Amino acid sequence: MTETRQWGFSEEELASLPTVYRPDLLQDQVVVLSGGGSGMGKAMAYLFTRLGAKVMICGRREEKLAETRDGIRRLLGRDIAIMPMTIRDPDQVDALMDRTIAEFGRIDHVVNNGGGQFPQAAIDFSKKGWNAVIDTNLNGTWHMMQAAAKRWRDRGEAGSIVNIVAYVERGMPQAAHTCAARAGVIYLSKTVATEWAPLNIRVNCVAPGTVATEGFNVYPPEATARFADTNPMRRMGNAWDVAEGVIYLVAPSGKFITGEMLTIDGGMQMWGTVWPGGVPEHFNVV
Numbered sequence: 001m002t003e004t005r006q007w008g009f010s011e012e013e014l015a016s017l018p019t020v021y022r023p024d025l026l027q028d029q030v031v032v033l034s035g036g037g038s039g040m041g042k043a044m045a046y047l048f049t050r051l052g053a054k055v056m057i058c059g060r061r062e063e064k065l066a067e068t069r070d071g072i073r074r075l076l077g078r079d080i081a082i083m084p085m086t087i088r089d090p091d092q093v094d095a096l097m098d099r100t101i102a103e104f105g106r107i108d109h110v111v112n113n114g115g116g117q118f119p120q121a122a123i124d125f126s127k128k129g130w131n132a133v134i135d136t137n138l139n140g141t142w143h144m145m146q147a148a149a150k151r152w153r154d155r156g157e158a159g160s161i162v163n164i165v166a167y168v169e170r171g172m173p174q175a176a177h178t179c180a181a182r183a184g185v186i187y188l189s190k191t192v193a194t195e196w197a198p199l200n201i202r203v204n205c206v207a208p209g210t211v212a213t214e215g216f217n218v219y220p221p222e223a224t225a226r227f228a229d230t231n232p233m234r235r236m237g238n239a240w241d242v243a244e245g246v247i248y249l250v251a252p253s254g255k256f257i258t259g260e261m262l263t264i265d266g267g268m269q270m271w272g273t274v275w276p277g278g279v280p281e282h283f284n285v286v
């Protein structure tokens with residue numbers, strides 16, 4: 001078993017996990033999905049495809065995107081589009097949107113899942129580290145949102161956006177950079193949900209708790225060993241839990257929902273604390 005496999009689903013599992021949704025729910029709908037080469041993004045790519053959607057995934061590393069595409073082709077007999085790029089660069093984001101429209105005719109949904117951070121005490125952040133996390137999670141998400149919204153407005157088309165964030169209301173010790181970025185995305189989303197409602201554009205967020213994906217490889221083992229105990233259910237979520245939540249928001253089930261945040265965390269918002277860098281001595285109490 002590889003280190004990557006340790007945390008996520010296999011391609012075979014993603015192709016066959018049961019879903020509550022009917023197979024033609026999103027027939028011919030077009031979705032642009034960032035971070036589709038791993039973790040939750042890969043699970044979403046499989047689920048959107050299984051529900052009939054046409055899928056464009058992006059991310060920085062082509063080999064990961066190709067793995068998702070090739071798995072979907074092999075196991076589901078469907079083709080998806082891939083585009084290696086960074087969401088930090090607005091020109092590359094414009095190219096992504098334009099290529100999707102050229103290939104599939106339009107865009108219906110954008111899922112901003114690409115992102116990440118590293119665990120560190122805020123007092124020790126380097127300028128480069130702070131900027132990397134803010135630029136990816138806040139600026140990158142915004143570039144994607146604005147680029148899609150402009151095209152929907154100019155083409156007179158409706159659209160929906162789902163931004164993957166995190167639950168920020170109790171702060172995120174050892175992840176202050178991402179907490180700041182995600183809080184920015186949540187309130188940006190609530191703001192443009194109003195501004196863009198007349199354009200028939202819905203904007204929502206999904207806040208996962210500790211969801212077992214290969215993204216966990218960035219955290220030390222002493223931290224991940226506690227991740228199941230950070231919510232009252234005392235287990236981790238999985239990528240399918242989040243993928244099905246995203247579908248609920250983009251599908252007709254979500255047609256009267258905008259400016260909302262769906263928290264999928266086993267109750268962590270009420271009880272439990274994640275220490276992604278390991279528990280400091282001061283807080284190591286029963």
Ligand SMILES: CCCCCCC/C=C/C(=O)SCCNC(=O)CCNC(=O)[C@H](O)C(C)(C)COP(=O)(O)OP(=O)(O)OC[C@H]1O[C@@H](n2cnc3c(N)ncnc32)[C@H](O)[C@@H]1OP(=O)(O)O
Pocket residue numbers: 115116117118119120126128129130132133136166172175178209210211215216218274276
């Ligand atoms: C949400 C946290 C609390 C809850 C945790 C439990 C829930 C889990 C949530 C998850 O999100 S799972 C994981 C999702 N995936 C990832 O986080 C992916 C891994 N992370 C990254 O790729 C990076 O952190 C990044 C910043 C998002 C990517 O940016 P970039 O590619 O530009 O970064 P780097 O070139 O690697 O680094 C730039 C800069 O950042 C500083 N830095 C990076 N890593 C660390 C580290 N481990 N410790 C301290 N500082 C770090 C550093 O200044 C880097 O510059 P250089 O020193 O390399 O010049």
Ligand SMILES: NC(=O)C1=CN([C@@H]2O[C@H](COP(=O)(O)OP(=O)(O)OC[C@H]3O[C@@H](n4cnc5c(N)ncnc54)[C@H](OP(=O)(O)O)[C@@H]3O)[C@@H](O)[C@H]2O)C=CC1
Pocket residue numbers: 034035036037038039040041058059060061062064085086087088113114115116117136140164165166207208209210211212213214215216
């Ligand atoms: N797993 C969890 O418990 C939680 C995760 N989240 C967030 O959910 C999202 C998915 O995480 P998860 O699946 O767990 O982890 P992964 O690390 O597997 O997924 C992150 C994805 O984002 C892509 N990405 C990162 N930076 C960029 C960029 N600049 N441009 C385009 N794509 C980028 C990565 O691909 P590449 O490196 O090739 O670019 C990768 O596929 C992330 O935003 C994460 O922070 C939030 C709360 C909890």
